[in-house]
Amino acid sequence: xxxxxxxxxxxxxxGTPATKIAPQMGLEPRSLTRLLKSxxxxxxxxxxxxxxxxxxVRIFLTKDGKKQRENAKAIVIGFxxxxxxxxxxxxxxxxxxxxxxxxxxxxxxVNYEKT
Numbered sequence: 290x291x292x293x294x295x296x297x298x299x300x301x302x303x304g305t306p307a308t309k310i311a312p313q314m315g316l317e318p319r320s321l322t323r324l325l326k327s328x329x330x331x332x333x334x335x336x337x338x339x340x341x342x343x344x345x346v347r348i349f350l351t352k353d354g355k356k357q358r359e360n361a362k363a364i365v366i367g368f369x370x371x372x373x374x375x376x377x378x379x380x381x382x383x384x385x386x387x388x389x390x391x392x393x394x395x396x397x398x399v400n401y402e403k404t
Contacts, residue, residue, distance in 0.1 A: 291316075291324055293361035296333065296354060304337065304347035333357055 291314070298313050299305045311321040325348065328334045333354035339345035350358060372381070 292328055292331075292333070293357075293364070295324055295328060296350065296358040296361050297365070299334065299348050299350055299354075299358070301350060301355065301358075304349040306339065307336070307346045307348055310348065328354070 294314055295310065298310055307321070307325065310316075310325075311318055314321070316324070325334065325336070329336065331353075332351055335349050335351055336346050337349060339347050376384075
């Protein structure tokens with residue numbers, strides 16, 4: 290699942306800065322490093338120096354990576370369709386309201402712990 294999510298996070302032709310992927314996925318940098326290494330070993334991505342800032346690394350999808358990205362996208366769309374068919378829009382609305390409230394509480398408690 291994490292590879293599928295990462296594939297969906299990486300922009301097709303422009304690539305994505307490696308530093309932008311971890312926050313989007315909620316990963317620690319070390320976990321992202323392991324994930325990217327695994328994806329590189331599977332020939333789903335390549336790392337290249339940024340053209341404008343050589344200190345930065347951009348992640349690009351390979352041909353296989355793009356194919357797997359389309360598979361992951363189809364799976365997500367299919368799952369969303371199934372959820373919408375099986376669960377009423379009213380229940381989904383309440384679910385998303387509750388999830389947003391939980392996220393807000395989580396952010397507040399994390400900020401509280403830092404102080």
